[in-house]
Amino acid sequence: MNDFDEPDRLHSAHVPIRRGSFRKLEWWKPTPARRVLVLAWTCDCQAGFYELCQSGGLAFIRRTVQKDGEPEIAETHRWSVRQGWATWFDLLTGEVR
Ligand SMILES: [Zn+2]
Known part of the structure; x- marks a missing residue:
């Protein structure tokens, strides 16, 4: 993998x-949400990156797969913010995907 070779990034x-x-x-089509706060994110140098989002007191993870044309976006169910963070850390350690 050469993704990490750019020194200035x-x-x-x-x-x-x-x-x-x-x-x-489980990944679903994105639900329109009025105000989304992005709490954490993974690096977009990877073909697929993830964001931990909060909206209306609930949290969910948004996955973006970067393709040639349009990015493909999917979201998880809504959880409590606490469970959202727990799932986020599972994602970062490779426990969930
Ligand atoms: Zn990166």
């Missing part, structure tokens, strides 16, 4: 590539 957290077993999140 600032990287955010990277989603680990995990070969073992992981819990699969």
